[in-house]
Amino acid sequence: MKPSRFEYVLPRSIEEAVAARVEHADTVVLSGGQSLVPTLNFRLSNPEAVIDLRLVPGLDDVRVEGEWIHVGGRTRQRDLELDDAVHAANPLIRETLHHVAHPVIRNRGTVGGSIAHADPSAELPCLLLCLDGEVVAHGPSGARTIDAQDLFEFILSTTLEPDEILTEVRFPVLPERTGWCFTEFARRHGDFALAGVAATLTLADDGTIAWGQLAACGVTTTPVRLVAVEDALLDDAADPSRFREIAALAADVVTVPDDESCSSAYRRDLLVGLVERALRTSWQRATERAT
Numbered sequence: 033m034k035p036s037r038f039e040y041v042l043p044r045s046i047e048e049a050v051a052a053r054v055e056h057a058d059t060v061v062l063s064g065g066q067s068l069v070p071t072l073n074f075r076l077s078n079p080e081a082v083i084d085l086r087l088v089p090g091l092d093d094v095r096v097e098g099e100w101i102h103v104g105g106r107t108r109q110r111d112l113e114l115d116d117a118v119h120a121a122n123p124l125i126r127e128t129l130h131h132v133a134h135p136v137i138r139n140r141g142t143v144g145g146s147i148a149h150a151d152p153s154a155e156l157p158c159l160l161l162c163l164d165g166e167v168v169a170h171g172p173s174g175a176r177t178i179d180a181q182d183l184f185e186f187i188l189s190t191t192l193e194p195d196e197i198l199t200e201v202r203f204p205v206l207p208e209r210t211g212w213c214f215t216e217f218a219r220r221h222g223d224f225a226l227a228g229v230a231a232t233l234t235l236a237d238d239g240t241i242a243w244g245q246l247a248a249c250g251v252t253t254t255p256v257r258l259v260a261v262e263d264a265l266l267d268d269a270a271d272p273s274r275f276r277e278i279a280a281l282a283a284d285v286v287t288v289p290d291d292e293s294c295s296s297a298y299r300r301d302l303l304v305g306l307v308e309r310a311l312r313t314s315w316q317r318a319t320e321r322a323t
């Protein structure tokens with residue numbers, strides 16, 4: 033199929049891009065096109081204008097600065113994956129990106145595009161939520177920062193305004209004494225996962241668990257923090273012998289009904305298994321880093 037007629041806009045600054053969003057009643061942003069182009073071709077989206085970000089400078093800059101990793105919104109997923117400075121600052125990012133589609137798609141797909149698209153099964157929104165990351169959005173009245181926990185609203189829906197453009201994604205540097213894991217189950221490698229889990233686990237000086245941060249994708253209408261699991265990890269008695277019992281607390285977040293891929297009950301069991309695996313791997317890596 034071919035898309036409906038639209039105006040193609042090629043801004044050379046973020047201000048021009050925002051102005052184009054304001055000028056047209058219904059716009060979409062072309063970042064990597066990996067999700068947008070199929071929706072245009074199938075006429076699931078029929079915008080008045082398509083705003084292509086490729087000539088806007090600075091949107092593919094990546095830098096590690098202090099406690100944060102700053103990633104330009106149009107950074108290719110593959111470039112972030114291969115960035116050794118980013119990997120040294122937070123190895124969970126590369127591990128997560130290995131699960132996003134295939135290298136050919138990551139060569140075109142962008143970090144900001146995936147997060148703005150907000151597919152509930154996508155790995156990068158889940159990673160951002162797990163890490164308490166944030167995004168920067170530019171609109172007609174300037175820039176604002178949005179915490180990950182305030183960003184994801186519903187399936188393919190965020191709190192970005194229709195006249196805003198996501199310009200930067202910020203992931204924290206992984207703290208010391210912290211282990212990490214991204215694990216998921218998909219029918220074939222590269223497919224969207226039936227469920228996925230991002231986790232970090234931080235140890236106290238005496239080797240006990242200080243806290244954990246976990247998020248899941250593919251199990252409800254947005255990526256979701258596994259709060260019950262995190263709370264249980266704060267208990268003084270939390271240790272690896274209780275990981276199975278603690279992981280079982282994740283089951284309640286699943287709201288995806290039975291579908292052609294699997295039943296809801298299967299997805300709950302899957303999530304619990306993935307959480308247990310993520311906890312064990314994170315704990316092992318935290319222990320190795322702490323010694």
Ligand code: FAD
Pocket residue numbers: 059060061062063064065066067068069105106131132133134137140141142143144145146147148149153154155156192196197198199222223224225
């Ligand atoms: P685009 O397709 O250009 O844009 C996507 C949407 O986000 C559009 O609505 C656009 O308007 C909006 N948008 C883009 N950039 C901005 C911005 N800066 N500000 C505001 N709005 C913006 N993803 C996964 O996470 N996991 C997978 O396993 C996976 N498998 C895939 C398999 C296939 C075969 C394909 C084709 C895609 C797959 N994807 C997967 C999606 C892929 O990762 C895309 O890169 C991702 O959806 C974002 O696409 P993009 O960067 O190309 O953004």
